[in-house]
Amino acid sequence: MAEGEDEQPTPTPHASGASAPPPTPEEAQAEQAQDAGKSTAAGEPSPAFDTAAGGGGRKSDSTGPPTVAPEAAAAAKAAAPKPARPAKEAEAKEAPRIAPPAGSVNELLAAALPGVAMQAYLVPALRGEEVAVEVGRDDIPAVLTAARDDPRLELTYLRCLSGIDWQEGGLEVVYHLLSMNHGHQLTVKTRVTYDDPVVPSATSIFPAADWHERETRDMFGIVFDGHLNLVPLLLPEDMTDHFPLRKDNPLQEIDEWQGENLRDGAGEGDE
Amino acid sequence: MTARAKGTSSVVVEQDAPEIVDIPINMGPQHPSTHGVFRMVLVVSGEKVLDVTPHIGYMHRGGEKLMEAMDFRQGIGYADRTEYLAQFSAELGYVLAVERLMEIEVPERAQYVRVILTELNRLSSHFMFMGAFGIDSGLFGTSFTYAFREREYLQDVFEEVSGDRLMYAYFRVGGLAWEVTDNFVERVHDVMKTSAKGIQDLDDLLTRNEIFMARCQNIGSFSAQQAIANGLSGPILRASGVPWDLRKDEPYSIYERFRFEVPVGHYGDVYDRYLVRLEEMRQSLAIIEQALEGLPEGPIVPDKMPRRLRTPPGEVYAKVESPRGEWGVYLVSKGGDKPYRMKMRSPSFCNLSALREMTIGQYLADAVMILGSMDIVLCDVDR
Numbered sequence: 001m002a003e004g005e006d007e008q009p010t011p012t013p014h015a016s017g018a019s020a021p022p023p024t025p026e027e028a029q030a031e032q033a034q035d036a037g038k039s040t041a042a043g044e045p046s047p048a049f050d051t052a053a054g055g056g057g058r059k060s061d062s063t064g065p066p067t068v069a070p071e072a073a074a075a076a077k078a079a080a081p082k083p084a085r086p087a088k089e090a091e092a093k094e095a096p097r098i099a100p101p102a103g104s105v106n107e108l109l110a111a112a113l114p115g116v117a118m119q120a121y122l123v124p125a126l127r128g129e130e131v132a133v134e135v136g137r138d139d140i141p142a143v144l145t146a147a148r149d150d151p152r153l154e155l156t157y158l159r160c161l162s163g164i165d166w167q168e169g170g171l172e173v174v175y176h177l178l179s180m181n182h183g184h185q186l187t188v189k190t191r192v193t194y195d196d197p198v199v200p201s202a203t204s205i206f207p208a209a210d211w212h213e214r215e216t217r218d219m220f221g222i223v224f225d226g227h228l229n230l231v232p233l234l235l236p237e238d239m240t241d242h243f244p245l246r247k248d249n250p251l252q253e254i255d256e257w258q259g260e261n262l263r264d265g266a267g268e269g270d271e
Numbered sequence: 272m273t274a275r276a277k278g279t280s281s282v283v284v285e286q287d288a289p290e291i292v293d294i295p296i297n298m299g300p301q302h303p304s305t306h307g308v309f310r311m312v313l314v315v316s317g318e319k320v321l322d323v324t325p326h327i328g329y330m331h332r333g334g335e336k337l338m339e340a341m342d343f344r345q346g347i348g349y350a351d352r353t354e355y356l357a358q359f360s361a362e363l364g365y366v367l368a369v370e371r372l373m374e375i376e377v378p379e380r381a382q383y384v385r386v387i388l389t390e391l392n393r394l395s396s397h398f399m400f401m402g403a404f405g406i407d408s409g410l411f412g413t414s415f416t417y418a419f420r421e422r423e424y425l426q427d428v429f430e431e432v433s434g435d436r437l438m439y440a441y442f443r444v445g446g447l448a449w450e451v452t453d454n455f456v457e458r459v460h461d462v463m464k465t466s467a468k469g470i471q472d473l474d475d476l477l478t479r480n481e482i483f484m485a486r487c488q489n490i491g492s493f494s495a496q497q498a499i500a501n502g503l504s505g506p507i508l509r510a511s512g513v514p515w516d517l518r519k520d521e522p523y524s525i526y527e528r529f530r531f532e533v534p535v536g537h538y539g540d541v542y543d544r545y546l547v548r549l550e551e552m553r554q555s556l557a558i559i560e561q562a563l564e565g566l567p568e569g570p571i572v573p574d575k576m577p578r579r580l581r582t583p584p585g586e587v588y589a590k591v592e593s594p595r596g597e598w599g600v601y602l603v604s605k606g607g608d609k610p611y612r613m614k615m616r617s618p619s620f621c622n623l624s625a626l627r628e629m630t631i632g633q634y635l636a637d638a639v640m641i642l643g644s645m646d647i648v649l650c651d652v653d654r
Contacts, residue, residue, distance in 0.1 A: 094605075095585035124371055124587045126523050157499050160588065160599050162614035174601070176588055176616075180499070180515050187588070208502025211624035219335075234328035234653060244333055251340040 097121040100131045105186045108153050109133065112146040123187060132187035137199050140173075140190055144205045147177055147186060154179045155186055161202070161212035163220035165246045166191070171222055173199050192222065201226035219245035293321055296635070300329050304407055304639045307649030311626070311642075315635050323630045323638070325623065330653040338613040343369045343444055343580040346613070350600075351438045353615060354651045356399055359385070359392040360593035362442040367523060368589035368602040369444045372582035380569040381446035382525045387459060387562045388432065388441070389591075390555040394466050395425040396594035397548045397555075400646045401473045404545065407643035408486045414476055421469030424462050431458065444580050446572035456563055463556055470552050478549065487542035491629045491641035494539060501625035504618050505596025506551060507645060510536030510543035517592035524591075528565070529558045541637075541644040548646075551594075581608045595619055595646055615654055619647040 098121055100106055106120035116139045122129040135143050147155040155177035164172040175188040192199055201224035202209040213224040214233035221243040224230060232239055243249070299310035308329035314322040334353055338346045347362055354361035363385060370377060377385075398418040405414025426436050431452050433441035441448050452458070477483050493503070498511035508515055516533040518526040534550035536543030582604040590599040596618030603612040622645050630638050 095583065124585060126367055126371055126521070126587070126589050130588075158502055159590070159597065160601060160614065160616040162601050162612070162616075164603060164612045176599070176601070180513065180520075183520065206502070207500050207628075208621065208624065211620065215620075232328075234331040236328075245336055249336075251336060 095123075098129075100129075105131045105153065105184050106133050108150065109143065109147060109186070112150040112153065113139075113142060116142060118143070125185070130185050130187065132189060134189045134191070137190045137192055140188070140202065141200045141205065143188055144175065144177075144202050147188070148205055152182075153186075154181045155184075156180070158202070158206035158208045158212075159185075161209055161216065163216040163222050163245070165220060167247055170194060171197050171220055173216065173222060175202065197222045198225050200224070201230075203227055219243060221246065298638075300326075305642065305649075306403060306647060307652075309642075309647070309649050309652070311638075313630075313635065313638060318634045318636070320630050320633055320635055320638055323627045325626055327620075327623070327649070327652050330650055332654070334654040335613050335615060339610055342608040343582070343610070346610070347442065347444075348438060348440045350615075351440055352650065353654055354593065354595075354598065354617065354619075354648055355437060356396045356648050357392055357593045357595065357598070358437070358439050359389045359442065360591055360598055362439070363389055363524065364589050364591040364593070364598045364600045366442050366444050367591065368587050368600040369580065369582060371587045371589060372585055372602065372604055373444070373577075373580065375445050375576075376573055377446055377524075378570045378573060379525075379567045381571045383562050383566045384447055384451055384455075384571070385442060385524060386526065386529075387559050387566070388429070390558045390562070391425055391428065391459070391462070393555045393594045394552055395422045395429075396646075397552050398422040398425070398466075398469065398473075400548055400594075401477070401545075404643045404646075405477060405483075407639050408483050410477075410483070414473060417469065417472050417476060421466055424465050428458050428462050431455075443572070445576045446570075450571055456566065459559065459563060463559060466552070467556060470549065470556075474549060477545070484542065486637075486640055487545060487644075488540060489538070490541050490633055490637040491644060492538055492540040493625070493629060497628070498539065498625075501628065502621045503596070503625055504621060505592070505594070506544055506547045507622055508596065509534065510547045511539035512536060517590055517597060521590070523589070526558075529561045531555075531557050541640050544644045548594075579608060582606065590616070593618055595648065595651070596622060617651040617654060619645070619649070619651040620654070623647050623652055 100120050100122050104120070106118065110116075110118060110120075117136060118139075119134040121132055123132045124130075133143075147153050157178040157180055159176040159178050160174075161176070162174045164174060166172055170191045170193045172189055172191045176185065177188065178185045190199060197220070199222055201213060203213065203224070204226065209224075210227070210229075211233060213227050214230060216222050217224060217227075217230055218232050218235045218239075231237065235244075293314045293316050296313045296315055297310065298313060299305040300308045302310075305311070310326040310329070312324045312326070313320050334349060338349050341349065347365060350361040350365040351358040398421050402415035402418030402422075405418075406412060429439055430436045432455065433439035433448070493501075493507070493511045495512045498508050498513060503511070504515075512535055514533050514535045517523065518531075519533055531554040532550075534547045534554070536547050582602075584604055584606040586601070586603040588599060588601045590597050592598075597616065598618055599614075599616030601612070601614035601616065602610050605611040626642065626645065629641050633641065
């Protein structure tokens with residue numbers, strides 16, 4: 001079963017530029033160009049960013065390059081190769097982006113925030129799917145505030161805040177929000193570049209973000225502008241210039257002591 | 272008139288008056304009441320706590336980075352080592368995330384066994400809390416010996432099933448590592464009887480104990496708004512009056528099949544957190560009872576289980592209600608057999624981040640109780 005595939009178990013993220021492009025390079029670039037070096041006051045949604053990145057469309061159902069129409073997406077999902085048996089051709093490096101159905105959380109958010117460019121798509125939840133939106137970094141305070149305060153959203157609970165190092169795609173900050181009153185959730189994402197890894201802090205909106213942001217700064221070097229106490233939390237106090245969870249700190253490969261057996265099919269059916 | 276003892280003159284000489292300073296007190300990292308390697312620097316004025324600075328990270332091992340280098344089978348063991356008092360919950364969150372990405376249907380029997388073991392694990396974890404919390408409140412070990420006796424019985428069952436007392440690694444992607452022992456059902460019934468008695472013992476020992484009540488009530492209170500804003504979860508959140516339990520509100524595995532109550536506190540203080548946990552243990556027994564009744568025969572892994580675990584690209588945020596709160600696993604995959612990014616949203620970490628707000632304004636002696644009421648696992652905090 002798929003022995004050929006097993007020869008290259010880790011799709012190294014360094015693979016090449018030929019892999020599918022990161023989802024929003026345009027946004028990141030436009031944002032960077034527009035920011036011209038320093039992120040300033042982190043509050044206002046910036047109209048210039050909209051025209052630059054959003055392509056004029058507010059609800060980005062049609063703007064994002066990988067976004068697929070719902071029915072096409074459903075078909076694509078049905079036809080997607082079984083994960084257990086990867087197709088012989090090169091595996092996709094990015095999940096297909098499926099636009100959320102009408103009436104999802106992202107529409108409420110877009111209605112609450114006219115003029116903020118956001119790209120919405122579905123991500124798997126344990127049961128079914130939930131909605132993720134990608135927004136520009138400068139829109140983060142506005143988006144989080146609206147998500148928390150809008151009476152139809154009431155996403156008052158910050159479950160989790162994480163950083164991801166996408167290498168060519170820059171650094172990403174992911175906010176998982178939950179509304180206990182409405183029972184819906186929303187994932188907010190934003191991307192920054194390595195040269196300017198600054199994201200407005202969410203601590204004034206969600207006090208829960210405090211330690212999460214400190215941890216993310218420790219691990220990824222993402223600076224949260226406006227955090228009052230952004231000192232190392234998990235790492236030693238003087239370790240402020242090395243970011244362990246970035247992908248340029250590769251871990252040594254673990255010796256797989258069962259790997260040979262698995263490859264030549266020995267012990268098939270055991271265990 | 273007798274002469275005063277030397278040095279106790281009632282006349283205060285102005286220039287000799289002591290300067291009043293706030294004293295920072297270092298507590299930990301080797302302090303028995305910090306439940307692990309945790310240090311906090313308290314600034315006190317008299318007995319009042321003016322400020323707290325928690326210092327964590329003594330046990331940071333880069334667990335998330337390590338799991339990026341492990342394939343999905345190896346990562347299970349690491350989930351155990353992260354949350355070493357609720358190992359089955361940690362394993363469950365991890366395997367649920369992988370199963371969701373791989374779209375694997377887990378057989379019924381495996382689901383039931385998982386629920387039984389996870390709830391037994393909740394009992395053992397809460398027993399641990401009861402024992403340690405009693406020591407925090409000054410019981411000098413009575414509650415500890417009561418609770419640890421019961422915990423031993425539970426660990427015996429886990430050991431029989433998984434072969435290990437602490438690092439079980441028994442849940443696998445797709446199901447279970449192997450079939451449970453033949454006498455599993457009787458053993459669980461036995462241990463439920465002893466646990467029920469143990470819960471009652473602790474209830475009798477602690478709940479109406481006057482000293483215990485005096486030490487617990489009205490300290491560390493958090494309102495529902497505060498608890499939500501600070502990202503608390505689990506028994507602490509419910510003690511503040513928020514009826515949020517992932518087993519009920521976002522059911523995973525097969526929890527929607529069981530009838531149980533979600534205990535909710537009223538005052539949000541340390542005492543309510545204790546009461547919520549006590550009642551949760553009884554509810555766990557109810558869940559186990561129902562799960563044992565419904566436990567079907569059948570396979571414990573799917574028929575068409577791939578030998579090599581590979582997920583398609585994608586991401587999933589899986590969350591389970593661990594004894595400490597929401598144990599979240601944010602798994603990002605670029606395809607292949609290893610996670611591209613593994614974020615563990617540990618309930619201990621998120622709950623502990625509210626310690627500062629909870630402790631300021633309280634008495635120094637109560638800081639220990641507040642920390643104890645959080646029931647943190649420092650391995651889980653530092654990861």
